[in-house]
Amino acid sequence: MKRKLLTSLIIASSFSAYASALEVKLADSAWDGVKIPVGQQCDKFGGEKPATPKLHITDIPSGSNLIVLEYSDRDSEKMNNGGHGSMSYSIDSASKTANIPSVPGHSFELPEKFTMIEAHRGAGWDKEGAYMPPCSGGNNHAYYVTVKAMKGEMVTAETVLELGKF
16 A cells, blocks of 8 residues: 555656646748648648747746757647657756747758657658648548657756647
């Protein structure tokens, strides 16, 4: 019984790092979180200079020095859980807010402060790159980004933001 209680306390304390959840908002008026904007789909399905939406993040825990972004397609096993690419964005550890710029799709050339963690997993399906824009061909797949504040290797806060369906 004591062991079970101790395990429960350890698990509960590991979640306390998430007590102050990140507030993440789409900072690009074309993105509404319901439907992927026209032109922001992958090249294979007619995208026109597709890129990630700009994000505004608040409530970043003290000491966090990176924001990790994992782009996903909830309706594709292969492309879920960061399958559309994952990258980090460096921030000042004293920052409580961050404005994350767009990252172009189908490219390994990332803007300043970004580092690729994993390229998208759709090589052979569409053009290679760090980020693959929504690419379900209009099959109404749900796209989202998991946003994590990090202090070194430790996640200090995490949230999921819906990007929309395509």
